[in-house]
Amino acid sequence: MAKVKVRIPSPLQKITQNKQEVTAEARNIKELIADLEKQFPGLKERLLDESGKIRRFINFYVNDEDIRFLKQDETLLEDGNEVSIIPAIAGGK
Numbered sequence: 001m002a003k004v005k006v007r008i009p010s011p012l013q014k015i016t017q018n019k020q021e022v023t024a025e026a027r028n029i030k031e032l033i034a035d036l037e038k039q040f041p042g043l044k045e046r047l048l049d050e051s052g053k054i055r056r057f058i059n060f061y062v063n064d065e066d067i068r069f070l071k072q073d074e075t076l077l078e079d080g081n082e083v084s085i086i087p088a089i090a091g092g093k
Contacts, residue, residue, distance in 0.1 A: 001075040007038065007084040014077040015043045024083075028045045029060055032083060047085070057088040 006024050008016045015023055022039065026032035049055050053073075059076075061084040063088035067075040077083070084093045 001027060001031075001056055002079045002081060003079050004032065004079075004081040004083050005080065006032070009087050010087055011087060012046055014042065014086065015040050015046070021030070028071075028073065028077060029054075029062075029067055029075050032077065033073070059086040059088060060084070061086060 003023060003025050006022050008020055008022060013020060013067065017040075022036070022058050024035040024039070026035050033044055033047055035046075047055060047058055054060065062070065062075055062081050064084075066072070
């Protein structure tokens with residue numbers, strides 16, 4: 001199990017007791033989400049859709065690398081990694 005830092009976006013901080021950063025233990029992103037759900041019930045449903053896939057408008061970065069270009073929720077984690085959860089911003093004219 002890797003111990004990682006997780007950056008929580010503002011809209012989800014009410015679930016994490018207003019913490020901007022939390023610590024989790026996991027081998028990959030899938031386990032990370034499970035560990036976050038154990039610590040902060042209700043977080044998983046904000047991150048995953050009904051089929052258990054990461055929601056389209058939620059992006060995960062491991063050390064600034066987008067997991068969509070890695071192994072998605074199977075992306076491996078190592079001690080000291082920093083994971084950022086970034087909600088996509090919609091916009092335009």
